[in-house]
Amino acid sequence: MEKFIEALGVNVIFDPTTPLSASEPPVPAVDTRTVELKKGYVHVEGALALTCDITFEQDVAIPLRDGTILYGDIFRPSNQKNVPIILAYTPYCKRGGWWNLNFNATKFGVPQSTLSGLQSFEAPDPAIWCDAGYAVAVVDAAGTSNSGGDEVFMGTASGRNVYDVIEWLGERDWSNGKVGMAGNSQLGMIQWATAALQPPHLAAIAPWEGLNDSYRDVVMRGGILDTKFHDRDIAAFIFGRNNREALTKMAQRYPLYNAYWEDKRPDLKAITVPAYVVASFTSAIHPRGTLEAFRGMASEHKWLRVHNNQEWLDLADAGSTADLRKFFDRYLKNIDNDWDETPKVRLSILDPGGEDQVNRPETSWPLERQEWRKLYLDAQSFGLSDAPLTPSSVAEYAGDDLTQCVRFSKVFEEETEITGYLNLHLWVEAADADDMDLFAALYKESAVGKRLHHITLIGPQARGFVKSLEQDGKLPGTLSYTGPLGRLRVSQRAIDPERSTPSEPLITHKSEERLIPGECVPIELSLWPTSMVVHAGERLVVEIAGHPVGPHAHGTLPGAILDLPTRNHGRHRIRTGERYDSHLLFPVIPSQQAKK
Structure with missing residues (x-):
């Protein structure tokens, strides 16, 4: 199937999405309800017990401007008003499913006792953030899991979907009207496209290892077609009911850079919200684009931290979470804390075979004294x-x-x-x-x-x-x-x-x-x-x-x-x-x- 995208002047290829029936374990069926999770509740044996009461709104229907319905899970501290929201927009299934079973951070060295088990793949842990006075919304991307529509891979169309989700969340009667975004990899990548569209309720972003140029960073790096990672490791395990954009088929049709690929690279100069950007030098796909986005965005208030671990481990680290909380407290709660004194750039200096330097403060990237x-x-x-x-x-x-x-x-x-x-x-x-x-x-x-x-x-x-x-x-x-x-x-x-x-x-x-x-x-x-x-x-x-x-x-x-x-x-x-x-x-x- 093909769709002509007038703004790009090209036909975009769509293939059937891997069906829900292929997911093992299954993607849970839609079951819209509200559950009260009490303080002390333990979701998974050996996991972190809840430290506050949480209202869990499961499978909430969220409408887009074209009438498409997406489904999200919302966790918020019970009986609290004026709560800021942290949004994770995910193609990987907000709850249950293949990714959450096989790629939980606890399988890669993170102690089970430090996470509640309520967190989704590459997303923040709702238990930790609700205790800090935040709501966490985890929304299945269009065309994935039970959400309606077709899956579009990054670009303006995907950013527009998230724009609508942000505006809907920001108008909840329990919200303070401020929405931040957080998450790793694809959950970080989508933040560039979304922030470039400047949704009014978006108050801050925290992209963790998020490339910004699908052509130069993944499928056509150096102009050489490289499809297997996207097709075998990602698209094959994204499950849904409808169709998905066939990114690698588009790369074969358009191996040279054109309007289609330009749309996959957000207008970084249009990003003006405060940003806490996390990168590494060790990722196989994210370093170049993440660092380019940090440099290119127009945000007056932006910080960069380059860590030295695998990205899922850094995302789940307690120190990383505490650091991010100070940032969100400053820009989602307007707390006058000492976040603004944080060095604009913190680097990890790697020493393969030796000892690294971590969190070395710097004033710029790249370094002026090079x-x-x-x-x-x-x-x-x-x-x-x-x-x-x-x-x-x-x-x-x-x-x-x-x-x-x-x-x-x-x-x-x-x-x-x-x-x-x-x-x-x-x-x-x-x-x-x-x-x-x-x-x-x-x-x-x-x-x-x-x-x-x-x-x-x-x-x-x-x-x-x-x-x-x-x-x-x-x-x-x-x-x-x-x-x-x-x-x-x-x-x-x-x-x-x-x-x-x-x-x-x-x-x-x-x-x-x-x-x-x-x-x-x-x-x-x-x-x-x-x-x-x-x-x-x-x-x-x-x-x-x-x-x-x-x-x-x-x-x-x-x-x-x-x-x-x-x-x-x-x-x-x-x-x-x-x-x-x-x-x-x-x-x-x-x-x-x-x-x-």
Whole structure:
């Protein structure tokens, strides 16, 4: 089925949603009622007992402007008026179902006793927030679970649906008229699109790890089609009664950036509400877009915190919740607390194989005190050099061989912090084809050549599980992190000169310029932002291949599938030296001693 979207000028493909009957356990049937949950109530054995009486309005019907009915669960402290509302808008089922059973944070190291069991996947815990004087509304997205309509994936149409939900919630007679949004991943992503539409009752947002560009961050990263994560890990387990937008089929129909993809990237300059943004460098899909959204939004009052754990764990952490409460108290309750004194930016400086720095206060992102450094690739020695090289040389590998790559490395003589945006400027050629897909990774090795990992899970048992998955000295990505990645289809190498910098080239992806076999061209292959320390004696490595490199991601996340449908055929060459100034550009943060 296709729908013509006049505002975009394109037909959008819709497929039947995975039926409700396929969910195991089942999505609960609609059962609209109000239940009083008393203080001391325990929802799941061993879980956190309620510390206040909660009125639970189950399967509340919420109308949209077109008459579509969505269903939501509302938890609010009993017998209280003028209560602010925290909204989680979810495609994953607000209660019961597959996601809530299989991806509860307690399965990943969060103690059961710290959560009530009333929380939905990637959403805040109603028991904790009701005790703090908030209502929590968890609403099934249009076209998912029992909600009506068709599922639309992000973009203006999805933001408009949430706009209507916010306005309906803000007019409840027990509400103080202020609605905030919270949640992780898709529950964070939708906040950008919603806030850009400026619903009057929306007073604050708290997107936790939310990418903002579906083209550049997931299905067409670097211009290379990558469908399996969205199709196999996400869409296959979103259950509903009607149809869903076929995002990856649209990527196959429109592999170049157009109005359809532009609509999936919210107008960040239109976001003016206070925002508490949470990111990490270790996620396989969210870092670039989350940090871009923080920088691009027009909010006068905005804060960024970059953590060092897996995102579900950070969301469930008691310290994170207490921090978020201070933010919401300030902007949803108008409490004159000390939140405004919170540093605008707090970073985690990763040290794979060592000890991280967490919550380091900063005044900006990226850091104003960064100093730019170049390391030149040397295809003769496969080293990285501080100075331009002579003579020229060439490194070659089979672009369509999943076992081949080239590595360039340098042993550092002093401790160095790399924090910010990185870019590989490369001179490349395809000897036997008219296009080439390139993949790159940056990571460090110990003095004895062992790849160094940061493990994102917490607790001895969970960390032990991750270590047990080691293969050929590598742990799986997402469960671990070694450094930033990047990829590029070379025919789409054109950049927007007005919106690009040497460290952050913006690839337009609007057209193709095929190669002449044997023609050498310069390209900009950006690596995602990072923050990591390289110690004296450790080796920094740049790895390049015609397939995903670095630790292979867990499951089907981008970076997990080696045999992507690339355009690679035959030999790839990287030229270095003399006029071929292939180099890594990266930001170094001076140490405190150096500053003194």
